[in-house]
Amino acid sequence: MKADWIAVDWGTTRLRAWAMGPDGVRAEAASDEGMGRLDRAGFEPALLRLIGGWLGSGVTPVLACGMVGSRQGWHEVPYRQVPCAPVAAGALAAVPVQDRRIAVQIVPGLAQSVPADVMRGEETQIAGALTLHPGFDGAVCLPGTHSKWAQVSAGEVVSFQTFLTGELFALLSEQSVLRHGLSEGWDDSAFDAGLAEGASRPERLMALLFRLRAEGLLSGLSGAAARSRLSGLLIGAELAAARPWWLGLPILLIGADRLCGLYARGLAAQGATARVLPATDCTLAGLALASGALKGAAA
Incomplete structure (x- = not known):
């Protein structure tokens, strides 16, 4: 089986790849060789270990997004400044490779100067x-370790x-x-209780967090309830802070069903409705768009 082209989502902890054909995904594979485990010389071998069986005698295009294009990644790709299309023709960056069977391109991330912010990988999902x-x-x-809220027009x-x-939930x-x-x-x-407190009193978040410890010691708050309330407090505070990005607008949530479900629950409590889209579907659609943009630029 030879792929027409290969889609790659390369994050800090995971590497995922899909062999793509005219009708979509032909095969998929994943490994734990994320950016955080590799030095610069280790990226090409890690990729080839995963996709070698999909390569033929010719050159196979590989389109990658995520932390692979960061300063600590395989090949640093400069950010594109917003406002801009999340993926654009002619903006992909070529990566020098040793194996002539692959031609690797990386989708640039996006940057915002004021207030300062950056994203890598999420731009492909938005596209x-x-x-x-x-x-x-x-x-x-895009809920996750570093949740992103974007206004699109x-x-x-x-x-x-x-x-x-x-990340705060994990650390705490x-x-x-x-x-x-x-x-x-x-x-x-x-x-739900944490969600309501976090959304209505975000300025008291630091005190509300320690109350979880005190209630466990003094009032017998169960471990499961404390964990759930912690999640609610943090998501509620995020929704309150992100209100200028979503209030009165249609909302799309991109990510895992369970996490997106918690955000949808929180938004519903604020009177907002959101549609959930699977992250993988959005990643592949964004990389397919980048593939078309690359072919259009080459033509």
Whole structure:
């Protein structure tokens, strides 16, 4: 099986690839050889270990997005400044390779000067979302370790904002004093309570976080309830801070079903409705758009 071209999503912890044909995905593969585990010389061998079986005697185009284009990645690709289309013809960056069977291109990330912000990988998902929903104008949210909120209009990313919500949850639940009172499990009512507090009183977030510890010691707050409320507090505070990016606008959520479901629940509590799109579908649609843009530029 030879791929017509190969789509790659290369993040900090994971490498995912798809062999693409005229009708879409022919095969897929993944490894834990993310950017964070590789030095610059290790990227091409890691990629070839994953996609070698999809290559033939000719040259196969490889289109990649994500942290592979960062300063610590395989080949640093300069950001494109917003407002701009999330993916554009002629903006892909070629990567020097040793193996002549592949021609690797990386999709640039986006940057915003004031207030300062950057994204890598999310621009491809936003481009894919706009491909799947032509003419969409509104807010796009990509929940995750570093959640992104982007305002999109006339096919361009106009502005965006990043929130450290997922990383804060990981740090607080695994390394802070709060970890002593948390356990696995989930409590919807506790999440909703945290969500309401975080959204209505974001200025009190620091105090509300420590209250989880105190209630565990004094009132018997269960570990599952504390964990759920912690999630609600952080997501609620994010939604409050991101309100200028979504208030009164159509909203698309891109990501994993469960996490997007929590954000949709939080938005619904604020009177807003969001549509959830799978991250992989958006990534592949965005890279397919980049593939077409590359072919158009070459023509």
